[in-house]
Amino acid sequence: MEADVIVVGAGHAGVEAALAAARLNKKTILINLYEDKIATMPCNPSIGGPAKGIVVREIDALGGEMGKAADKTALQMKLLNSSRGPGIWALRAQSDKIKYSQYMHDVIKNQENLIFVVGTVIDVIVENNVVKGVIMENEEIISCKTLILTTGTYLSSKIFQGSDNFESGPNKEKTSKGLSNFFNKFNIKTYRFKTGTPPRVKKDSVDLSYSKIEPGTDMDLKFSFTSNKLLEYDKQEVCYLIHSTNETKKIIEDNLNKSAMYSGSIQSVGPRYCPSFEDKIVRFSDKERHQIFLEPESMDLDTFYVQGFSTSMPIDVQEKMLKSLPGFENVVVDKWAYAIEYDCIDPQQLKLSLEIKTIDGLFFAGQINGTSGYEEAAGQGLIAGINAVAKVNNTEPLLLSRSESYIGVMIDDLVNKGVVEPYRLLTSRAENRLILRNDNAELRLKEYGYKIGLIKKSEYESFLKFKNEIEDTIELLKNIRFTPKTNLAVKLKELGQANLTQGFSAYEILKQPKVDINLLKDYIPELVSLSTLQLQNILISIRFEGYIKKEEEEIMKLIKLEKKLIPTNLDYNMVDNIATEAKQKLSKVKPTSLGQASRITGVNPSDIHMLAFHLKKINKWNNNR
Incomplete structure (x- = not known):
């Protein structure tokens, strides 16, 4: 048997990776320990939460499945942090964990180009540092062009209850040892991490x-x-x-x-x-x-x-x-x-595409990269699936930046900073969280999903309509005015939301921090047909206009750094006047740009300055040759 893409593990990362590869018309094989345990919830029966809920919205905008599954199987839905700033609003679904897994099982089984195999992978075939396939426990060899490992917490895993401990995956399921031996053979650095679950x-x-x-x-x-x-x-x-x-x-x-x-x-x-x-x-x-x-x-x-x-x-x-x-x-x-x-790898061994630097065509996603949480796993799985296909097609990978997605923040953190404990996404990890909001995931990422091929044309056209309605409404609000004697002005004063002492546009009225946008529906009919998400986006865009512009200006400065590329074969020992720790960290991570280099723990602004000077010097020398 052979495939373009093999995915090992059918947890939340594996499901997204396999679906993405298959939907992009690549023959895909998904290997799992069990027939019926697909995208299970061994810990929390929930999807979303602070930062994580935004990741689910981003997965959906790129063409992933988690958001659809969460919606279809929700027992309860909450908008968290709604009394605080919009940069930390997030959805959380209390999920029916049985129905969620069944939903994903049905999607996997009915997906074209996707073969589901029950079994255990005990080794990976690598020739001349290029991945070629996997060896199963029954000695069957499955060949591939790219391989994605999404084995979660099953690698050499052990369960602990007081002094009692025994080899097991979650819920007394099988553990997997073969891949841990593979890591040792190819000098892939691993850690032992732990997590737990309540009664x-x-x-x-x-x-x-x-x-x-x-x-x-x-x-x-x-x-x-x-x-x-x-x-x-x-x-x-x-x-x-x-x-x-x-x-x-x-x-x-x-x-x-x-x-x-x-x-x-x-x-x-x-x-x-x-x-x-x-x-x-x-x-x-x-x-x-x-x-x-x-x-x-x-x-x-x-x-x-x-x-x-x-x-x-x-x-x-x-x-x-x-x-x-x-x-x-x-x-x-x-x-x-x-x-x-359980075992996980040091993610600093990965490229931003989630391909390991030392073995061509081998990708990692999910808790095996040291993360914690279904949503973090699914986000990585989707990116790994997309980039495995790009590898097969010999096209550029999708590299999401920190300024356009929480998924980008997470992968950038993992690759550049590494992990010393199971990584969890938090809003505090994102420096541009007023840009990376729950309400604008489509506006940030839908075009990527469409160009990649995971968003259908009909859905993209619906999105363009959604986007145009937001833009048209904002312009409309700028041109509708209310005087202090209008019914709206009287109502706002009675409710203590605003006191209009002169004529204001609806746009200016909505800048007032207490004004409820829903009150304007009786006076501006165009607002009635808009969705909750559109109204949220309009209100935030107006009310936080100044702060958003400031963040966008900072992002433009960072983009300039990202455009200053670093040769992959650069010898950092030849860079004068940078700290020894910086040389070691830069040599390990091998950043592709000055922007990425600046985010590596242990690399200081002075090191970046000297690195930029060195690059300018060698570029000048190369240009004069």
């Missing part, structure tokens, strides 16, 4: 009278541009909020030596931004209690996911911890919590 408990064993209801947002919200209204919003499932108690804290403190992480059983590093519960107790010892959310996992399951209660404690301690929570006195546990330790 799942039976819904009817919890007294919810002690909890606070956490409903969804009553708005027309969706991830995908093509989704219809996904839910009858009065039927949204609710989540619940409780808090840990002093007794919970004491149980942890008394049994800390039994935690796999604190007893020394686990030597690897866990995610700082999603710590285990015992880690919270140690790191935030002054806090008496912590938030815990009870989240439904599926309409087909009678369980709650106990969000915020991850632990590597032994089962007997876990039981005491759970029973110390309000309303949990008679709790029945469906699945106990565990920590999982």
Whole structure:
């Protein structure tokens, strides 16, 4: 058997990679350990969240599948951070994890050019530093032109519950050892990372009278541009909020030596931004209690996911911890919590295309690159799939910049800065977050998706209509004026949203921070037919016009640096007056531009200045030859 593209692993990264390659008319083989475990949710039953929700919107704008799947299988949808600045607004769907996986299973099985193979890859065939195929556990050889490894947390993985530990993937599934041996053979640097998951408990064993209801947002919200209204919003499932108690804290403190992480059983590093519960107790010892959310996992399951209660404690301690929570006195546990330790690679070995520098045609995506989260994995998978096809076609890869996407921020961080713990996307990692918003993902990336071939012409034409309506409405708002005596002015004053002491255009009125754009619908009929997303974009574009222009000016300065290219064979030891650490980091990462070089940890502005001087000098010498 042979293919243009082989993808190993059918998690969130593998699914996006395989679908992208197949939809771009390349014969694609997706290899997975199991027939029925496709895009599963071994941890949170949710898609989106701060920064992550924007990534899902970006995946959809580029032609990926995650947004559509999340919309179709959402139990609840929320717009997060809506009371704060628009740069951090994000969608989060509480997902039906059973239906989500089934949806992706059906999409994979019905996709043209895509063959699904159940089995285990034990080795990769490389000849003259060019990938040629894989060897299966049954000794079958599958040939390929490009290979994408998206093995998640399954590489030499181990489960920990207190002093008990055993070789296993998530949920006691198979682990994979062969690829770890391949990495050693080809000097691919790896780390041991860990992550964890909380218990799942039976819904009817919890007294919810002690909890606070956490409903969804009553708005027309969706991830995908093509989704219809996904839910009858009065039927949204609710989540619940409780808090840990002093007794919970004491149980942890008394049994800390039994935690796999604190007893020394686990030597690897866990995610700082999603710590285990015992880690919270140690790191935030002054806090008496912590938030815990009870989240439904599926309409087909009678369980709650106990969000915020991850632990590597032994089962007997876990039981005491759970029973110390309000309303949990008679709790029945469906699945106990565990920590999982696994191999991942150092992503500084990758190009920005996610191809490894040392083996031609070999790409990596997802948690194998040291990231944490379904959304980060899916974003990388989509880019790896697109660039594997570009490799086969001998065309330029898609390299998204930091200034146009969170996906670009993530890949740039991974390749240039590396990871010392499982990487999680945060809005604070993006210096241009007022540009990289939830509402404008299409405006930033849809054209890429269309030119690549993942967005159909009909969808692109709908997008152009969407875009034109925004632009036309903004111009219209500049030309419609209201005096202090108009009904709108009177209403705004009554509601305390604005006091119009003179005539203003609708555009100027919307610059007032308290004005609700929906109030203008009664006076400007053109607003009525616009979607929630279009109205958000119009309001943000008007209200934050000055800040957005300032960010755009900064981006233009950075683009100039990105255009100053660095030869791939440059010997950094020949660059005068740069620090030894900078030489080492630059030699390892091999940046392609001054802009990329400036973002490498350990490379200072003075080093960039001397590097720019060196490039100017050698370019002048080359031009005079």
